[in-house]
Amino acid sequence: xxxxxxxxxxxxxxxxxxxxxxxxxxxxxxxxxxxxxxxxxxxxxxxxxxxxxxxxxxxxxxxxxxxxxxxxxxxxxxxxxxxxxxxxxxxxxxxxxxxxxxxxxxxxxxxxxxxxxxxxxxxxxxxxxxxxxxxxxxxxxxxxxxxxxxxxxxxxxxxxxxxxxxxxxxxxxxxxxxxxxxxxxxxxxxxxxxxxxxxxxxxxxxxxxxxxxxxxxxxxxxxxxxxxxxxxxxxxxxxxxxxxxxxxxxxxxxxxxx
Amino acid sequence: xxxxxxxxxxxxxxxxxxxxxxxxxxxxxxxxxxxxxxxxxxxxxxxxxxxxxxxxxxxxxxxxxxxxxxxxxxxxxxxxxxxxxxxxxxxxxxxxxxxxxxxxxxxxxxxxxxxxxxxxxxxxxxxxxxxxxxxxxxxxxxxxxxxxxxxxxxxxxxxxxxxxxxxxxxxxxxxxxxxxxxxxxxxxxxxxxxxxxxxxxxxxxxxxxxxxxxxxxxxxxxxxxxxxxxxxxxxxxxxxxxxxxxxxxxxxxxxxxxxxxxxxxxxxxxxxxxxxxxxxxxxxxxxxxxxxxxxxxxxxxxxxxxxxxxxxxxxxxxxxxxxxxxxxxxxxxxxxxxxxxxxxxxxxxxxxxxxxxxxxxxxxxxxxxxxxxxxxxxxxxxxxxxxxxxxxxxxxxxxxxxxxxxxxxxxxxxxxxxxxxxxxxxxxxxxxxxxxxxx
Numbered sequence: 001x002x003x004x005x006x007x008x009x010x011x012x013x014x015x016x017x018x019x020x021x022x023x024x025x026x027x028x029x030x031x032x033x034x035x036x037x038x039x040x041x042x043x044x045x046x047x048x049x050x051x052x053x054x055x056x057x058x059x060x061x062x063x064x065x066x067x068x069x070x071x072x073x074x075x076x077x078x079x080x081x082x083x084x085x086x087x088x089x090x091x092x093x094x095x096x097x098x099x100x101x102x103x104x105x106x107x108x109x110x111x112x113x114x115x116x117x118x119x120x121x122x123x124x125x126x127x128x129x130x131x132x133x134x135x136x137x138x139x140x141x142x143x144x145x146x147x148x149x150x151x152x153x154x155x156x157x158x159x160x161x162x163x164x165x166x167x168x169x170x171x172x173x174x175x176x177x178x179x180x181x182x183x184x185x186x187x188x189x190x191x192x193x194x195x196x197x198x199x200x201x202x203x204x205x206x207x208x209x210x211x212x213x214x215x216x217x218x219x220x221x222x223x224x225x226x227x228x229x230x231x232x233x234x235x236x237x238x239x240x241x242x243x244x245x246x247x248x249x250x251x252x253x254x255x256x257x258x
Numbered sequence: 259x260x261x262x263x264x265x266x267x268x269x270x271x272x273x274x275x276x277x278x279x280x281x282x283x284x285x286x287x288x289x290x291x292x293x294x295x296x297x298x299x300x301x302x303x304x305x306x307x308x309x310x311x312x313x314x315x316x317x318x319x320x321x322x323x324x325x326x327x328x329x330x331x332x333x334x335x336x337x338x339x340x341x342x343x344x345x346x347x348x349x350x351x352x353x354x355x356x357x358x359x360x361x362x363x364x365x366x367x368x369x370x371x372x373x374x375x376x377x378x379x380x381x382x383x384x385x386x387x388x389x390x391x392x393x394x395x396x397x398x399x400x401x402x403x404x405x406x407x408x409x410x411x412x413x414x415x416x417x418x419x420x421x422x423x424x425x426x427x428x429x430x431x432x433x434x435x436x437x438x439x440x441x442x443x444x445x446x447x448x449x450x451x452x453x454x455x456x457x458x459x460x461x462x463x464x465x466x467x468x469x470x471x472x473x474x475x476x477x478x479x480x481x482x483x484x485x486x487x488x489x490x491x492x493x494x495x496x497x498x499x500x501x502x503x504x505x506x507x508x509x510x511x512x513x514x515x516x517x518x519x520x521x522x523x524x525x526x527x528x529x530x531x532x533x534x535x536x537x538x539x540x541x542x543x544x545x546x547x548x549x550x551x552x553x554x555x556x557x558x559x560x561x562x563x564x565x566x567x568x569x570x571x572x573x574x575x576x577x578x579x580x581x582x583x584x585x586x587x588x589x590x591x592x593x594x595x596x597x598x599x600x601x602x603x604x605x606x607x608x609x610x611x612x613x614x615x616x617x618x619x620x621x622x623x624x625x626x627x628x629x630x631x632x633x634x635x636x637x638x639x640x641x642x643x644x645x646x647x648x649x650x651x652x653x654x655x656x657x658x659x660x661x662x663x664x665x666x667x668x669x670x671x672x673x674x675x676x677x678x679x680x681x682x683x684x685x686x687x688x689x690x691x692x693x694x695x696x697x
Binding site: 065067086087090091093094096097098100102103104105106107108117118121122166167170 | 446449589590592593594595596597598599600603607608611612615691
């Protein structure tokens with residue numbers, strides 16, 4: 001687990017890590033939910049995070065776009081350190097897309113409006129251009145024909161693909177996935193995973209909390225196992241699944257892989 | 259015929275086709291049996307309701323319509339001893355007094371101005387409420403700025419003759435506002451330009467408004483003590499509704515704010531105003547407001563209850579809106595934030611449209627309550643519709659037994675038409691908004 005921190009200014013931006021987390025701690029009241037998190041994510045790297053529920057995996061990736069606030073340590077996203085500065089936080093959020101377990105689409109807006117809202121209001125893009133981009137990404141997630149429906153009229157898998165397209169419309173540099181398939185019916189999981197695999201193939205930097213170990217094997221560069229708020233083990237998927245080192249990892253894997 | 263359950267193995271050989279539902283009993287007799295007489299309890303209820311309708315509706319119709327007196331010049335028409343009919347409503351009285359009920363004592367030669375005000379109000383209401391109307395954004399500007407300014411000038415006559423001192427005071431005030439915006443933007447570390455444009459815009463709008471009010475259009479001044487009747491009722495209701503919704507939203511957001519001072523101020527305001535009867539608020543606004551203001555400053559006697567009702571309704575509105583905000587799932591906030599929307603964008607584009615939709619019934623409930631509460635301004639000597647009726651029914655020219663009843667029936671009809679209209683409109687909006695988004 002490397003925490004070698006190179007001062008950001010001296011390196012060229014391509015070599016600079018996409019995300020750096022240095023000694024990050026977080027508490028919910030008295031409960032120490034994140035402990036000593038150190039993580040460097042390279043550009044274009046795909047990371048899968050797994051672990052039992054309550055292990056802090058969601059909290060960790062939610063810290064990256066400041067949906068949760070860390071109380072100790074440093075988080076640097078794309079060269080911008082997350083501090084209390086609201087303006088910089090909004091800048092980071094613009095570059096970091098997030099897909100939620102429960103989609104969090106806006107039910108009062110159509111699919112197209114869901115996708116164009118942020119480009120129009122945050123990026124000040126002309127409506128027409130925003131709509132073209134939205135249709136491009138909706139085509140990519142294979143639901144352009146649903147553009148004028150409302151989220152409530154779509155199936156769960158379709159809604160999640162819209163949520164992915166909505167994030168992509170902001171042309172993010174990093175995508176965070178917080179259990180994107182956990183709320184889906186079994187027959188809809190594949191269509192969402194296929195979309196994510198496509199995204200990974202294009203070189204998007206991805207952090208993905210998921211229990212889909214097939215997906216981890218197929219696309220991840222690194223798999224992280226978390227428990228009790230700590231990173232317990234981190235390895236390439238081959239090594240992680242074949243040769244888990246930590247006892248808790250072995251226990252966890254034995255429970256989810258039959 | 260055996261079913262799949264009986265057998266260990268089953269493979270469907272023939273598709274089960276979708277069939278129409280079985281032919282249920284239809285027709286009026288089946289409907290009556292099913293809905294009115296479906297059981298002993300239901301049958302008793304139906305009969306009781308029919309009996310209540312039988313003893314209440316015919317006398318009411320007789321009084322209001324069949325036995326009513328429609329024409330006549332004075333009390334003789336409505337008195338049996340003078341040859342008239344005594345058992346029905348005396349609509350001739352309403353007809354004779356209708357101008358007083360509409361305008362109060364408003365200068366007779368200037369009543370065309372009130373008519374223009376009514377038309378402008380109708381245009382604004384239709385423009386905003388008719389969902390397919392063109393350019394509803396301009397409609398909002400019209401309703402919230404052009405219409406109030408024009409109405410003020412029309413109804414009072416304008417020509418306020420502000421002193422030089424006043425304009426100097428305004429210049430200082432404007433500079434302070436712009437400075438405040440710059441300060442807040444520096445505090446929040448957002449960019450300075452939009453804050454300055456916003457601050458400057460607000461000052462400019464206020465300045466233009468004041469200049470228009472100052473300008474002499476050559477209209478005769480009509481003091482508010484002469485206003486009355488439906489004019490005052492609609493004025494108080496409109497101002498109350500227009501102020502209470504945005505102010506209530508601000509209070510509700512303030513009450514849920516993370517900033518302790520903002521939250522405390524909102525809570526104190528809401529709880530204080532809600533914990534006090536409207537009559538008390540009105541009397542306080544009438545008698546105590548002048549005590550708090552500097553000696554040379556007077557607040558118009560109509561403006562005082564106007565402010566009182568608007569603030570009162572705002573506190574209720576704030577709680578209604580808060581209910582809607584609390585019903586919003588956390589995911590909607592997170593979805594908006596994760597896209598980089600800032601707080602005002604998140605609230606105005608994502609949260610409030612949904613939260614307000616949830617509480618449309620509550621909002622309209624508050625509006626209806628406010629509309630009827632306007633009759634309480636009579637307490638502080640304002641001649642609203644009910645008060646004009648009270649004043650007219652003791653007119654000796656119209657001394658007749660049915661006059662009082664007729665007057666109140668007229669008021670009831672007036673209030674009912676407006677309140678029922680609001681209620682139906684809100685139901686229509688709810689249906690329309692729900693259409694696309696059923697889950």
